[in-house]
Amino acid sequence: MATFGEAPPGDEARGAKIFKTKCAQCHVAEKGGGHKQGPNLGGLLGRQSGTTAGFSYSKANKEKAVVWGEDTLYEYLLNPKKYIPGTKMVFAGLKKPQDRTDLIAFLKKSTA
Numbered sequence: 001m002a003t004f005g006e007a008p009p010g011d012e013a014r015g016a017k018i019f020k021t022k023c024a025q026c027h028v029a030e031k032g033g034g035h036k037q038g039p040n041l042g043g044l045l046g047r048q049s050g051t052t053a054g055f056s057y058s059k060a061n062k063e064k065a066v067v068w069g070e071d072t073l074y075e076y077l078l079n080p081k082k083y084i085p086g087t088k089m090v091f092a093g094l095k096k097p098q099d100r101t102d103l104i105a106f107l108k109k110s111t112a
Contacts, residue, residue: 006085008097008098008101009101009105010098010101010102010103010104010105010106010108011026011101011102011105012086012102012106012108012109014098014099014102014104014106015102015103015104015105015106015107015108017106018099018102018103018106019103019106019110022064022091022094022103023091023103025037026038026089026091026094027039027040027041028040028041028042029041029042029056029106029107029110029111030042030110030111031043031111034112035052035054035055038055038089039055039057040052040055041053041107041110041111043083043111043112044068044073044107044111045068045069045070045073045107045108045111045112046067046069047067047068048065048066048067048068048069049061049062049064049065049066049067049068049084050062050064050065053101057086057088058084058086058087059086060084060085060086060087061084061086061087061088064083064084066084069105070108073100073104073107074100074101077093077094077100077103077104078093078094079092079093080097081090081093
């Protein structure tokens with residue numbers, strides 16, 4: 001996995017723990033899983049924001065039209081509300097670069 005700035009490479013196992021504690025209450029990672037308060041993240045990398053079928057996204061998320069990749073997720077996960085002003089996502093973000101690269105390593109595999 002590419003590194004971002006000064007962040008070390010991500011650790012998938014640590015990312016799985018971060019997903020479980022910070023994300024799983026609102027998201028399912030596996031393709032074909034249902035939506036929760038947030039959309040299913042299956043097929044996330046390479047997908048445009050606000051386009052998962054069957055989920056009611058905010059206008060802001062649809063209009064941002066960002067294509068999710070490691071670089072865009074790294075920025076987004078720092079502060080989702082700053083990255084997409086008007087998003088419905090209540091998560092405040094992951095301030096530590098290592099936490100973000102670990103979560104991305106997990107998402108890269110689990111959402112494929």
